[in-house]
Amino acid sequence: MSTKRRTIGFDRKIQLDWLDATADWAAQGLSVPHIRERLEHLLGGKVAGAGPHSARGKTMTVLLHIWVLTPDKLVPLRDDGLALLRDRSGRDRLPLHWGMCVATYPFFRDVAETTGRLLSLQGTAALSQVVRRTTESWGERSTLIRAVQRVVRSFVEWGILVETEERGIFSAAPKFTVTHDGGLGPWLLEAGISNCEKQARPFRSLVGSASFFPLNLKLSPRDVGGSPRLEVHRQGLDEDMVMLKAGVS
Secondary structure, three states: OOOOOOOOOOOOOOOHHHHHHHHHHHHOOOOHHHHHHHHHHHHOOOOOOOOOOOHHHHHHHHHHHHHOOOOHHHHHHHHHHHHHHOOOOHHHHHHHHHHHHHHHOHHHHHHHHHHHHHHHHHOOEEHHHHHHHHHHHHOOOOOHHHHHHHHHHHHHHOOOEEEOOOOOEEEEOOOEEEOOHHHHHHHHHHHHHHOOOOOEEEHHHHHOOHHHOOEEEOOOHHHHHHOOOEEEEEEOOOEEEEEEOOOOO
16 A cells, blocks of 8 residues: 655644635635635634644644635536535535545545444444554654544544544444435535546445445436536446546546
8 A cells, every 4th residue: 555655734623613614705705815814713712823833724724725725626626515505504514515625635535434444344433443544555654643633533523423432432423315416416426536546436436435434325327417527437237437527637
């Protein structure tokens, strides 16, 4: 397994209401300086420090990267996500936040996938196991353990993991069922494939990906047909492959 040094990026415990606020301000078309100013006010008294290298500054960087200063190739995905977000509130927004976190942060995706696999195999996920398996693919570094802890604690904060009576051992909360729902289902599949090295995946593998462990994706290959950036091709007798359309990268 590759241990090529990559940027962790998502190394903060993030609250859903912070993601909600950031996405709402992006949807309103506020400027980046204006959003930064509002985030400073929102996080004041909750996250310590001042300046870009403080805990507050790093938390703002994560939030902005997800919904505001999104990588160029993911801007169409982000814009469609913001449109879907407008018609949803509260917990109904979680799948959209999840999709953008998976798309914008490979580290988040890998921690989610590791957690999902452990839950599927044994019904629980131990933080120590998530750390060990993530280290195998990301390499040993002093910041990794804390980063994994903060991602997992974000999962708990979001209500998708529940800590058992044994500290550091987690079980899954009930899943969110996702259908086509105005494009939400296909949008999530695009989020799941956008930052993968192989941008063509079997439909069944993508829908059942452990990185989507909080979600129950009830989709068929036909549901992908309306996606502006995804297409499905039949491979062999019964394998449908999902990929980004030509010119989309």
